[in-house]
Amino acid sequence: MQAPGSKRREDLVRFENVGLRYGMGPEILKDISFSIAPSSFQFVTGPSGTGKTTLLRLILLSLKPTRGLISLFGQDVTQLSAPTLTKFRRRMGVVFQDFRLLDHLTTYENVALPLRVQGRSESGYKKEVVELLQWIGLGDRILSFPSTMSGGEKQRAAIARALVVQPDILLADEPTGNLDGVLARRLLRLFAELNRSGTAIVIATHDLALMDQFDGVRRMVLGGNRLHIDE
């Protein structure tokens, strides 16, 4: 993560004085300014209800800010065309807190979804999807439907879906919330490995133990509707 104003061209995400309010209500996020550099690793943290998920949704452009400037991959998003937005989303991986797996698709189909929507042929990605599922511990659940899976299994499937496109930036909302300690550490190692290979990681969590496992990782702390950056 960079201090605002530095290395502008290299930033994957840049917020300048961004504010968000729903309708005529009070601002739930105020004067949010930060940037995310390639290959950086950061946590977004803060008590429940302070806007961690909302901040991730702003980065994903599923919410529009009421004020301020957001740029993604060096481009101001206010004039972004639909095809460009699609292109940008293909460079981002996202793990939702509620998993958002499609119930009528198998684990394999859910994980392969980002590749399928890009129009790639199944023969071209089948092997890598199966390998990823085996690595993440879902090798025996390839043909299972989400309704028959545990919370932890669903979460791993959601993580695999985010990783399968090897994104430039990975946004994860409470990614270890439903995992036991061993699996959580294993997944964090995966995130670290991904980060070393060049993917910027943004993890929203309120789990202090999780953050403590990473020394020197920057923390973006939300509180009082504002963002404080702990370098």
Add this chain to the structure above:
Amino acid sequence: MNRGLLDRFLIGVLKRFFDLRGVFRSKKRQQALIPHASASGGSLAAVIAIMAFLASLTASVALRVSNASEGWQSSVSHEITIQIRPTLGTPIDPEMKKAAIILSETPGLKNTYVYSKTESEKLLEPWLGNGLDFDQLPVPRMITAQIDKKSPPDLEALRVALSENVKGASLDDHRAWTQRLSVVGRTLVLATLATLGLVIAAAGFAIAFATRGAMISNREIIEVLHFVGASESYIARQFQIHFLWIGIKGGIIGGIAAITLFLALHIAARHWASSPNGAEMIALFGTFSLNLNAIIAVMAIALLMALVAAFVSRVTANRTIRGLD
């Protein structure tokens, strides 16, 4: 053009104009991204089947009216009638003979038939009843002749010759009737075509409502597809493919129902024709035969329903996605 080439051409047209790449791309179809159960597919297929059935009936009526109108016009316009009214002091039989001679000498006419006095009186029986003494009435007489289609006669010259040589003679070439029949026939065909258009429009509206409903109820799926990098056109295409299959299913069911009904009417019509009241039934309902044109019309309507489903769902999906964003 051989059949394989024609198939490839038709698929190419469908791909180009309806953007249905997903339908024909893979040999092994992947699981649809829009769940079948969630989009009221069964009810919509039933609605489309009913619409296809009604549209097929309407098209069949239009075809029958059009054919019947052509038949009436053809039979009426190929015959002329000469009417000779009795005039005071002139015996009618010599005038009839003169008229018959003129007709037989006119090139382009054949099968001249002179109605006898008894036959002419018989023609009036439906209106005046039996047992009337027609000698007291000035009953006009009639001669008919067929027009040779290959070399039609000069009817104006014939009209002049008759009026100059035969007292009380008038020529009727049924032009006024033909024109009226033509107008009536055309109006009926247009009315049935308009009804056909309304039925197809109603099917289109039903598909549009169903598409919008399906998109709203699958909003979460659309959101996930967006987040994993699906373009708007890709998402719209998923709904289009979903509704295209429903349209094909509904169109085929409606078409089969219509052909079954036509077949039943065809069998019934043959049965009526051989029954004692056959003539009356044919006079009331006409002869009904299951011909190739009717089958082609039904198949065309089934295909049209599928294309309407594909087109309307795509347009609606494109608009709704922008609204959901």
